[in-house]
Amino acid sequence: MKRYFWIMSLAFLPQPAAAADCDPNYSGACVPIASDVDCAGGSGNGPAYVQGPVRVVGRDIYGLDRDNDGIGCEKG
Numbered sequence: 001m002k003r004y005f006w007i008m009s010l011a012f013l014p015q016p017a018a019a020a021d022c023d024p025n026y027s028g029a030c031v032p033i034a035s036d037v038d039c040a041g042g043s044g045n046g047p048a049y050v051q052g053p054v055r056v057v058g059r060d061i062y063g064l065d066r067d068n069d070g071i072g073c074e075k076g
Contacts, residue, residue: 025058026050026072037062039073 022030023037031037031050038044040051052073056065064072 023061025056025061026054026064027057028053028055029073031062031064037064039064039075042073 021032023033025031029050029052031054032048034046034048036044036046037048037050038046040049050064050073052064052071054064054072056070056072060072062072066072067074
């Protein structure tokens with residue numbers, strides 16, 4: 001019974017707020033959900049930036065993976 005209670009209590013732990021604000025199309029770094037995201041240190045004009053590298057696990061909606069190798073913001 002104690003193990004069941006412990007497992008059930010995990011479901012009620014607060015989840016990190018950052019996960020809800022990160023685009024699920026990317027992993028390895030939190031790519032914010034914004035109208036546009038660019039690689040930090042690059043020539044993009046934002047309004048949001050991500051420090052890479054980031055792995056594209058869905059659609060590359062922000063165009064972070066310019067060479068289409070599955071990794072975005074490799075330099076920067």
